[in-house]
Amino acid sequence: KQEVxxxxxxxxxxxxxxxxxxxxxxxxxxYNLQWFRQDPGKGLTSLLLIxxxxxxxxxxxxxxxxxxxxxxxxxxxxxxxxxDSATYLCAVLLSGGSYIPTFGRGTSLIVHP
Amino acid sequence: DGGITQSPKYLFRKEGQxxxxxxxxxxxxxxxxxxxxxxxxxxxxxxxxQIVNDFQKGDIAEGYSVSREKKESFPLTVTSAQKNPTAFxxxxxxxxxxxxxxxxxxxxxxxxVT
Numbered sequence: 475k476q477e478v479x480x481x482x483x484x485x486x487x488x489x490x491x492x493x494x495x496x497x498x499x500x501x502x503x504x505y506n507l508q509w510f511r512q513d514p515g516k517g518l519t520s521l522l523l524i525x526x527x528x529x530x531x532x533x534x535x536x537x538x539x540x541x542x543x544x545x546x547x548x549x550x551x552x553x554x555x556x557x558d559s560a561t562y563l564c565a566v567l568l569s570g571g572s573y574i575p576t577f578g579r580g581t582s583l584i585v586h587p
Numbered sequence: 588d589g590g591i592t593q594s595p596k597y598l599f600r601k602e603g604q605x606x607x608x609x610x611x612x613x614x615x616x617x618x619x620x621x622x623x624x625x626x627x628x629x630x631x632x633x634x635x636x637q638i639v640n641d642f643q644k645g646d647i648a649e650g651y652s653v654s655r656e657k658k659e660s661f662p663l664t665v666t667s668a669q670k671n672p673t674a675f676x677x678x679x680x681x682x683x684x685x686x687x688x689x690x691x692x693x694x695x696x697x698x699x700v701t
Contacts, residue, residue: 505685505686506686508689508690510692515675515695515697516694516695517591517593517677517692517693517694517695518677518679518690518692519692520689520690520691520692523689563629563630565690567685567686569685572635572637572643573684573685573686574620574632574635574645575620575690577622577629577630578629579627579628579629580629
């Protein structure tokens with residue numbers, strides 16, 4: 475069974491720092507990997523989707539990379555802002571079977587002014 | 588605007604009562620999912636449906652039931668058999684199998700059972 479781990483569980487940084495969030499998975503036969511943001515009491519908002527054939531995706535200050543062979547993805551946030559404070563989750567879909575996403579527990583990020 | 592609507596946002600029930608959470612999408616997505624989120628435990632899959640009139644149990648289906656009579660609707664009933672129903676419930680949808688679109692989420696329903 476696919477297991478998804480996110481490290482660190484929590485992170486507090488000053489505004490302006492560049493930071494990296496990590497997502498690791500145990501089964502490399504993935505179909506795609508998706509990064510989400512969740513604000514307190516809200517649903518998940520999709521940030522980036524990386525297909526298994528891709529190495530990275532970029533959107534504004536966000537860059538997500540995928541290394542299937544090592545079972546890892548990173549989310550890079552450039553020039554962090556207080557508005558980036560949220561929980562970030564990754565979800566992995568395995569190839570074949572039912573294509574059900576497996577989620578990590580998330581990284582809780584606080585960016586302080 | 589297309590999206591997923593979950594209602595109500597907050598729900599309070601007495602122990603022993605069944606309660607139904609609504610999830611409606613106008614994205615024309617084939618697949619729909621129900622997740623439960625508890626502090627520190629991430630998202631756990633309750634049920635999913637990849638096509639109308641068909642659904643499958645997820646990892647924690649005991650004490651829950653669903654129906655998928657229409658493509659746009661996937662209601663979740665929390666029955667009195669669910670031992671610890673207080674949680675944040677999230678509904679999601681995606682297009683096609685395998686999914687050809689990102690997973691979309693509603694804003695959730697917070698259920699409190701006393």
